[in-house]
Amino acid sequence: MNTHELPMIIFTLLGQLSVGAFVILGAVRLFASRRYGKDVVAGFTDPALYAIGPALVLGLAASTLHMHDVSNTLNVFRHLGSSWLSREIVFSVTFGGLGLLLAAAQWFKWGSTRLRHALAAFTALVGLGLVYSMSMIYYSLPTVLAWHTWVTPVQFFTTTFLLGALAVGSAFAVTVMWRSRGAVKAGAELDDNRAGELLTTCLRGIGLSAIMLLGVEFIIIPLHISNLSAAGGVAAESARVFSGVWFISRLVLVFLGAGLLAVFLFRYASARANPRVLAGLVSTAFALVLAAELIGRSQFYASMIRIGI
Amino acid sequence: MTEQLGFYFDQTLCNGCKACSVACKDKNDLKVGVTWRRVAEYSGGTWQQDGDTYVPNVFTYYTSMACNHCEDPICVRVCPTTAMTRGADGIVTVDAGKCVGCRYCEWACPYSAPQFNSETGHMSKCDMCADYRAEGQDPACVAACPARALDWGPIKELRAKHGDLAAVEPLPDPSITRPHLVITPHRDAQPTGTGTGALANPKEL
Numbered sequence: 001m002n003t004h005e006l007p008m009i010i011f012t013l014l015g016q017l018s019v020g021a022f023v024i025l026g027a028v029r030l031f032a033s034r035r036y037g038k039d040v041v042a043g044f045t046d047p048a049l050y051a052i053g054p055a056l057v058l059g060l061a062a063s064t065l066h067m068h069d070v071s072n073t074l075n076v077f078r079h080l081g082s083s084w085l086s087r088e089i090v091f092s093v094t095f096g097g098l099g100l101l102l103a104a105a106q107w108f109k110w111g112s113t114r115l116r117h118a119l120a121a122f123t124a125l126v127g128l129g130l131v132y133s134m135s136m137i138y139y140s141l142p143t144v145l146a147w148h149t150w151v152t153p154v155q156f157f158t159t160t161f162l163l164g165a166l167a168v169g170s171a172f173a174v175t176v177m178w179r180s181r182g183a184v185k186a187g188a189e190l191d192d193n194r195a196g197e198l199l200t201t202c203l204r205g206i207g208l209s210a211i212m213l214l215g216v217e218f219i220i221i222p223l224h225i226s227n228l229s230a231a232g233g234v235a236a237e238s239a240r241v242f243s244g245v246w247f248i249s250r251l252v253l254v255f256l257g258a259g260l261l262a263v264f265l266f267r268y269a270s271a272r273a274n275p276r277v278l279a280g281l282v283s284t285a286f287a288l289v290l291a292a293e294l295i296g297r298s299q300f301y302a303s304m305i306r307i308g309i
Numbered sequence: 310m311t312e313q314l315g316f317y318f319d320q321t322l323c324n325g326c327k328a329c330s331v332a333c334k335d336k337n338d339l340k341v342g343v344t345w346r347r348v349a350e351y352s353g354g355t356w357q358q359d360g361d362t363y364v365p366n367v368f369t370y371y372t373s374m375a376c377n378h379c380e381d382p383i384c385v386r387v388c389p390t391t392a393m394t395r396g397a398d399g400i401v402t403v404d405a406g407k408c409v410g411c412r413y414c415e416w417a418c419p420y421s422a423p424q425f426n427s428e429t430g431h432m433s434k435c436d437m438c439a440d441y442r443a444e445g446q447d448p449a450c451v452a453a454c455p456a457r458a459l460d461w462g463p464i465k466e467l468r469a470k471h472g473d474l475a476a477v478e479p480l481p482d483p484s485i486t487r488p489h490l491v492i493t494p495h496r497d498a499q500p501t502g503t504g505t506g507a508l509a510n511p512k513e514l
Contacts, residue, residue, distance in 0.1 A: 068410025068430035308419030
């Protein structure tokens, strides 16, 4: 497994997870508010929103380890006209800044709801711009055949929504579990039938999307390998990276994650389900898929074999 | 307009002694692991049937390679800090005062021209011995070549004199960066992209 690029592996995965979680949270709030009321939905989704910030900050901190002279860090904004790396950094910082502003606005109830929605929508767009610019850093190198393919942006966006969905699902389940535990301790009656229904509806949607996205991975991975192998030369050398124990482990983890989600969807995701079981299932699926994506991203960097000398 | 400079390499004369590489290393005081000019050994071959006999039909040749000071330098394009720039004379240089050491240019360049110096945390590269040229001398690699296989000068003049071939295996398609390089090919030189041979010394490059 390639660990030389560990700062980039951590940064790209956490960055994508943050954007995916943000976009999916936005979608949940948008659709669930109509049915369950915005206060119930906000109480349910706010903890997840506040958790995105630290994830992104951790990713950005890891990315600075990739720079060997941090005293020149501010120079990275200089080449917006042609460098995707400059653009990516601007998108990261803007996404982080807007996310912070949104979290503060949500916490202190600044501005009208409509204004906060507009800010959230704009932040989501900037986040999607971040994932696109991240993928372009690699796609725009015609000298690295394993990266200069449509698979790079498709894989990055798949990872974004996959990790985002599962992170949000885990956060929801854990939130509900903690709340129900708190309610039992306080001796209060669990009135959360609606919260339970909201949780299971969201988790069903999230589980289904995650299974579909895992399916996308099972299509693009073999396509990528066969395209590279068919091209021959250095491309075929890159293809050989996608083999061996780590590659098999990645596929097995993805498969187990998807399987666990399927079991959960068809057997446990009901309004009366025990929140602890739901939280356990979704979090385990998230951990499995995160481990698979870590291996996948590490192999993505290991497949960097350049043409020429 | 200032004349655009480039390198000329006569592959028919190169015997792979690597004096160019060592002269560059010495003149620029490059640490172990940083080698701005390198010599690639490319070999391959097939079996040829001659009546009832199969005879080996093999080739091997050398390519001395440093920065080609490309017309469309991918290192300059991708550099986020603008540390990598192309001067009026076409020479591509890196400004250590701006470089953040992200190594993106190293991923991008198909000639391995920008190289990372772990002692300084910055990228480093060939500037065609700007100091020597200012004093009217040849770049160290050109001056050191015992076979006179290397030369430098205005790329227009080099092309007028030697043609416009800028790539043979194992060099990349020149349309990617448009290198300021002219090659007189070895008689066995393989066209770029054919992949008929293999690098014999990949760890040196």
